[in-house]
Every structure is written in C-alpha cells, then in structure tokens.
Amino acid sequence: MSQNQDSLEQDLEPASSPQDPKNADNGQVQANIDTLPSIEEQLRQTELLAAEHHDAWLRAKAETENVRRRAQEDISKAAKFAIEKFANELLVVKDSLEQTLAVEGASLEAIREGADLTLKNLAKAFEKSGLQDINPLGEKFDPHKHQAISAVPSDQPANTVVQVFQKGYALEGRVLRPALVAVAQSA
Structure with missing residues (x-):
C-alpha cells in the first residue's frame, strides 16, 4: 500500500512548483498586478483631474464674462461722454455770449466785437473737435x-x-x- 499512497500523494501535488520555469511568468504577472494602482484609485485620480479641469473652465468662463461686462460698460461710457470734449469747448463760447449781452447800454461796435470774439471761440471749438x-x-x-x-x-x-x-x-x-x-x- 505504500506504493499506492506515494502514487496518490504525487497525484495530489501541483503539476509544477514555483521554481518551475512555466510558473515564472505567472509570478511576474502577479507582481505587476500588485504594483499597478487599483481601479478605484485610478477612478479617484481621474475624478480629481476632471474636477480640477471643470474648476479651471468655470474660472475662465467667469473671467470672460467679466471682460465682456467691462467692455460693455466702457462702450456705454464712451457713448455717453463722447461729447464731453466738445461741450467743454462750447462753454467758452457761451461765456463769451453772456459777457457780450451783460454789458448795459453797449454800443453797436461793442456788440459787434463781442459777437466776433464769440465766433472766433466757436471756430476754435470746432477745430479742436475735428469739425x-x-x-x-x-x-x-x-x-x-x-x-x-x-x-x-x-x-x-x-x-x-x-x-x-x-x-x-x-x-x-x-x-x-x-x-x-x-x-x-x-x-
């Protein structure tokens, strides 16, 4: 019976041992699997990267909206105050007219000089404004x-x-x- 027992034990042993060259590839694969990050870890890293990119996109979108809003405000202000330079030049003309008319009992010559001065001021205002x-x-x-x-x-x-x-x-x-x-x- 001892021969039968030996034979039975041999049948129960694995066909190859870890030192067997056929089994060396299996050990290498196992070592590679142990060093690779788990799928859960990879998913977590990918989700973090996606969240980071989404945050950067939201910031860029907000900055673009701020630039657009500032540009619209600048355009609005430019349209609103475009005449400011010309209006300042016309104030001199108005002052000249008021001074001419404020003179009591002015002669025709004095009124003519005042009107002439006013016309010169108006011509200067036109020239400065490109008119x-x-x-x-x-x-x-x-x-x-x-x-x-x-x-x-x-x-x-x-x-x-x-x-x-x-x-x-x-x-x-x-x-x-x-x-x-x-x-x-x-x-």
Missing part, C-alpha cells in the same frame, strides 16, 4: 458734400459752385450737413 466747414464756392460740384438747390446761368464751367446759401459741415471727414449751393448751368 470743418464745407464752403465750396468756385469748386466743382460734389454730390457727397454739396446739395444743389438751383442751377444758374454763369460764365464759369458747368457744375461749378457759383453761390453758397448755407455752409456744410464735416466731422473728421464725414459729412454732417451738405452745403446748400447753386451751380453753373451748362451753356
């Missing part, structure tokens, strides 16, 4: 700057401005009001 006169007497008619209200016989070339009824004005090259003119008729 130019359009006074096209003797120039060729330009429908972008002039409005012809009549054509008159003249010895000047056809379509030449021969009379200005009302000056026009341009702001930084853009026509605010065209000049009202009469042009020479073609003969």
Whole structure:
C-alpha cells in the first residue's frame, strides 16, 4: 500500500512548483498586478483631474464674462461722454455770449466785437473737435458734400459752385450737413 499512497500523494501535488520555469511568468504577472494602482484609485485620480479641469473652465468662463461686462460698460461710457470734449469747448463760447449781452447800454461796435470774439471761440471749438466747414464756392460740384438747390446761368464751367446759401459741415471727414449751393448751368 505504500506504493499506492506515494502514487496518490504525487497525484495530489501541483503539476509544477514555483521554481518551475512555466510558473515564472505567472509570478511576474502577479507582481505587476500588485504594483499597478487599483481601479478605484485610478477612478479617484481621474475624478480629481476632471474636477480640477471643470474648476479651471468655470474660472475662465467667469473671467470672460467679466471682460465682456467691462467692455460693455466702457462702450456705454464712451457713448455717453463722447461729447464731453466738445461741450467743454462750447462753454467758452457761451461765456463769451453772456459777457457780450451783460454789458448795459453797449454800443453797436461793442456788440459787434463781442459777437466776433464769440465766433472766433466757436471756430476754435470746432477745430479742436475735428469739425470743418464745407464752403465750396468756385469748386466743382460734389454730390457727397454739396446739395444743389438751383442751377444758374454763369460764365464759369458747368457744375461749378457759383453761390453758397448755407455752409456744410464735416466731422473728421464725414459729412454732417451738405452745403446748400447753386451751380453753373451748362451753356
């Protein structure tokens, strides 16, 4: 029976031992599995990274909204106070008119001098603000700057401005009001 027992014990032993070369790969895989982070750890790290990116995105979105809001406020203020420079220049003109009219018993000459000074102040205010006169007497008619209200016989070339009824004005090259003119008729 002892032979049968030995044979039975051999049948119960594992086919290969840890020193067996076939089993070496199995040990290596087990070692690799032990050193890799667990799936739960990987998920936790991924969730932390996602939360960090979401926070950065929210901050960038908030900053963009703040920049947009500030830009709208700046545009609103620019539109609201765009005339401020011109208004300050007109205050000098108003002061000049008030001083002229405040003189009791002023002669016609004094009133004329006051009006002349006021006109000079107004011309300075226009110049500083980029407002130019359009006074096209003797120039060729330009429908972008002039409005012809009549054509008159003249010895000047056809379509030449021969009379200005009302000056026009341009702001930084853009026509605010065209000049009202009469042009020479073609003969």
